[in-house]
Amino acid sequence: MTDVGPWLQRLAIFCTSAVIILAELALMRELALRFWDHLAWLAITIGLLGFGISGTVLVLVHTFLRVSRQTLQCFSLIGLGLSLPACVLLADTIDVNLIQMVWQPAMMWSVGVLEMILGIPFLFGGMFIGLALEDHPDRVGGHYAASFLGSGIGGIIAMPLMYLVSPRLLILLGGCTAFMVALLFVRRGIQTAGWIISIPILGLLLFITPHSPRISDEKDIVQIKAMANSKTMFSRYSPQGKIELAEAPAFHTAPGLALNYTQPIPQQTLILIDGQITDSIYTITSVDDFAFMDYTTMALPYAISHIERALIDHDAGAGQVGLAMRSGVKEITTVIANGALADLLAGEIPITGTFIYATGHVSLAPGTIRRELRKSSSPYPLIVLPTVGTDPAGLAATQPESRITLETLRLSFSHLARGGLLSISTAIHLPPRESLRLLNLLVEVLRESGLEPAAHLAMIRNWATVTIVAAESPLAAGQLAAIRAFCLKRGFDLVWLPDLKKDETNMFHLLESDGYYYGAKSLVGEDRNRFVDDYLYDLSIPDDNKPFFNHFSRWPKADEQLRQLGRYGQTYIELGSILLVAALGQALVLALLFIVLPIIPVIGLPGGPLQQVTVLGFFSSLGFGFMLLEMGLLQRLTVYLAHPVWASATVISAFMLFGGVGSSLSTMMHKWYAKMHVWIICTVMSVSVTLLLVIDTITSLSEGYGLTARIVVAYFIIAPLAMTMGMIFPIGLKRLGTAQPRLIPWAWSANGFASVLAALFAQVIAMRWGFNVVVWSAIGWYGLAALCSLNLPECRTIEG
Template identity: 30%
Template sequence: MQKGRQSPNRNRGLMTSLGLHSAAIIAFQLSLMQLISIVQWHHFAYMVTSIAMLGFGASGTLLSLARDKILAHSRWLIPLSMAFSGLLMMIVFPISRGKIMEFDVFLLFSGGGGWLNLLLNYLLFFMPFFTGSLAIGIIFIQNTQHIGTYYFSNLLGSALGGMLGLGLLSWIFPSKVPLWIGMLSWFSGIILTGSTIRKLGISAGLAGMIMIAMLDPIQPRLSQYKSLEKTLHLPEAKVTLRRPSLYGLVEVVHSPAQRYAPAVSLAYDKEISGGYALFMNGDYYGPILPSDSRGEDHILNYTTQMLPYLMGKKKKVLCINAGTGSTVSHALQNGASQIDAVIENRMVIRMMMDDLLEASGGLFRAAGVNIHATQARNFLARKDIPDYDLIVLPLLESFGGTSGLNALREEYSYTLEAFAEMLRHLKPDGMLAVSTWEDYPPRTSLKIPATLAAAALAAGFERPSDHMAAIRSWGTTTFILKKSTVTGEEAENIRAFCQRMFFDPLLLPNLNREERQQFNFLEDPQYFEHLDLLAEGNTNALKNYGFAIEPSTDDQPYFSQFLRLKSMKHMTEVFGRGQMPFLELGYLSLLVTLIQSTILAIILIVLPLFVLKRTSTGKASTLIYFGCLGMGYMFAEIILIQRFVLYLGEPVFAVSAVISSMMLFSGLGSLSSKKLQRGTRMIRKLGLLVTLLLLVSALALTPLLRLTLSQGMPVKVLISLVVTGTPSYFMGMLFPMGIRHLGKQQEGQVAWAWGINGCLSVISTSLATLIAVEKGFQAVILLAALAYLFAGTAFSFNSSIFPKKSVP
């Protein structure tokens, strides 16, 4: 079949098939991320899928290298690639957990080997994406003059695939999700085949579906280092409840040896009973404290978290990120009459109010306890909430540290703006309490006071240290920032408590140096020097410290990111090269992801140059145009996701809403690009328009979102659609217009262009995160605008590709 000569029926079939297949690929990507996060770590899931997604770039490379041969067999190659991709989707994950391929990412970084298996895993996960995108690439190359329609189908399918993936993950067990998604890809290929094969394929598919429906969900084998796996080795440990959800796989484990008593005082001499705990994707989420733990001997009364309750009665308490409710239970036991608990995860709320109601002693339905299913910042933006005696955040970090695993997580509850907002919602004598596990080298335990002091200064407090108090046990530290100054009586209460519990006061008015180390001694006392400087709001102390302990902001909400690129050499000297991964694993894995995907992308982009004819001119323009489109689109997408996570208040919903609306509007843009005048002038105009829109977003988006944060969900969804949809509509026009022009002028470069776009999209996801961490979201959105500016003017590099005259 020659290009442009398909029958209308075939065209419709191809479009439907392309849409279904695109949906399957995106849904598979989501399910793979989820499955790898469950069995290993989410950073590793990100590493693996970024390499796997290079399958898009690789398909472009293959199509460039063997364009004519592939197109000659496209009639059977398209359905075969789709169906084969579907089969691969179904089997790659189980194979990866088999004896031969299995490996543990934890052992990789600890010198335990497994690099060969890592490569095999990369290759394995790459295959379904490669074969799947090969089919898409063939369709695009074959239909360059109708690319707008096919690209629309591809984007619409991807948008629906995102929603389908999330829907499946919330309804069925993750291990079964790729099986259903694979079937979708199988059918998308089968419907394009001849009648005999089609009949056989459909029958086989239906039989497969029956088998999948009958199959019991298989629990994938977890890494031995996942906290759930370790917990299951405890005596009599058993999973009592397992639920798939939008937020991840939720599991509840019971063991009499599973105890919750975070750095409890050495003075505590009662029995600490074991019980239930909740795990999310195999990671520890929180304890479920039974009702008998709410007596006078509440375990948290014997920890540093008791600090705010030593400073007067707390009637109205706001528990931020309350999780499974340990801070709620603590406030209840200390006499609070109104407790507002803010929790993002609706599945946890549902389980605590239903399945775990008895195990938790009815905590979430207790009198005076109000549960709010939203993000903290959204709750704080509400106008109908009262002022509180106490706002309490949950215990940060974990015993022994998190190895920097949370470095790339946006934590909007710990930014300077968040603390300022919390201060505004305190009564005149109210206070904000933040606790953390101690870490070495000190990072979180310095960043908290630095942020509190900065928030105090911003609120107009003259001397932040007069408003702060902190106590330290052998394992945790609790800080409070009080709206009024800390009184002498409060200080004496705190001192007496410390004596009883073998704790030490850390920050108090008129504190003697010796008081800080009566019971708990530090061999490296520099911590105290830094703390004193920070508590006074001394910003020089922040700059000179080896780790990044400056307060995080809404523009750089990475509270747990402490690594400075410039001090990495110093850190390596201090701690040794082998230790660095375990100090800041999250950030380093991002760097590894970026480096490896960049190297592979360069290879994939350069390879076709060896076969592209020398007469093929304007390769630089093609590279710049499609590279910038790939990069600009991903940068814009990532930034909009970040902005709307805070705005819409529910991360999972925000991510799916932004991605789906961007793809939908881009698809509509692609569809309407058919009617636009062809030629470089239009491309230039569109490039400039998108640049302008992104610049306006850079300037106006934050104030607009802040202004409307307290609006109801319908208004916010409408604003989100307008803000994401408008630039996406025009962004969606540029790819098909470029392909059409290239198809006319340099047909041999179309496949290469498709590959470039795919490769740059993959690199850009990790690059955007790196730039956001280092320079903030504003820098990323400006770079996105710059990328579209370059794309719009790329023709200037070689007018032979994009002739200045309009093409009729």
């Protein structure tokens, strides 16, 4: 028995769990700053990997060392405190170039080393919690509840802290907190000596560790800072990214500007999110300075019709808004998903010249376009959706994109006024992919509305961008003539018009084979389904169940796809998918190694083969089921909450808080039989099925709410499921602890590794079949857990 009482033990578990979740969320932001925010899922995998390894480490320590549990807990916390600053310091020394990974496969080893280094703190944290769960069976439920509740609180406090300090400082703060919590376990000489000796080590690590993260050389901010006379004018951290405003007199950008435009572009202030340029704020004296925007494909809707009122969904900058004002739009609503950026644009920012967001024509709407449309009571003559296709390397392949789904486009089209226009643009890629998927989406929306797509669509391109306009009414002869004149004056190529002739296409930006025209002709015609099935890329329609707009690879036909692309095939490989598969392979190897290792004879894991298989099956099934449900809801609510960090913090904290309530309730139940355990698991399965049936209705009805209200709704969605799920694991440990307590670390390891694999498989399943299949898979694993539960080793009764 430990000398630390149960309530001090639970206080330590609470604080440690809060530190672990805080570090995990901060690591998401750290990876987004250094690389890209598409790697948020990697932080979850790293944390779970550390937890999985910790169980096997405990088995080995108990077998070969004679050290008290209290001493091990003390040194686990010291290790957590020291390793948090040490791991980010070491990670900065690992060179990883994600863009070059296709040409340098050995870079995968660097990614693996980076994962292992960043997983060390979670190994120590997992050891501490695993040791606590070896306590008397009657205390396990309370300990597990403390872990859940601490994780939930950590997820909640992480969000406001991310506005105040950098992710790196949050990680360092977590290290100091864990180190101080270790004092609760300092009772004897060796513990005191270890803690005192570690003080100067921690001080040195805090001193030498940079407080700002290393930024990859591929990030735009690195190139900007290298330019002469460049300077950063403003910098602010937020959960949705680090916002920077930078000036670089040598840098000029205009999205897809016509090659025959000869006038100067206004001086611009660059807006960077996590080191990547997202847009620009232009220094102007009047809206006429936005004349250059009239020479982009994005000006197409203003050539088709005179617009009085427009809704623009754009994350940053003033290009689209300036174009609308110059085109005579009197009332402009611009939606900005990044709340911190919206606050910045609505307030004082350090630029000179006319600031168009301060004019009476423009109103800022923080949130999502779906929220704005749900709130709106009047239709719009023009709705402009965000420009996509800016991820040529495929890093965003695994990232849900809530703004470009069938439901979003359907809702947008339904809010068009009579004769209204829906416009969307994409960067150009060869062979065409984003543009054809967008066209396929719009064709589906028009057909659902009972309209003939060919008569309602216009599509043009230049050297850099493609713009597609869907009209609420058939395009009239005068509008078609205006489109032709617009393109001829600017040197743009026609891709689709209702009366387009082949000899009118591919006139300015010549392609050997105009895949844009042939693709558009097929998609609006009778051969649409056959074309989609046979096309090189996956052009299937993304929806809220499978919102992976940037995922184009056909996984079962990857070899065939690369052969068709020829010697340039490597250029088109989706790096996000490659990273996911590599992480899955790494996790499988480590899981097999660390789960099999304890059962070799020299270690002498207790119990017969049947008991071991049952324990492995039960706790692994719980790990798979729990994490598949959590990841499935996380992915689905990323669409609802519009950002992965908000979704991660909300889902993780909700599962932990309400799971903690469930764990607490389990301590009040003093007699448990296998059949009663099965009933709780069956309840989880029933609630999951119910959630599948109602979640779309709940989210669609509440999309018009503000972010805080939507987070509250997400909590209510998760609460009943998480409370029931939170009861199962501690009851299983309680049963195991009365019969085979030495199997608890191994069960902890199996659960951890199953959670790692589930987190990765959830992404694969969602990309292939959708979130609903992820949830059904979780239900299946809980069914297996129910079967294994019937044969768990246990005493006949457990008295409280």
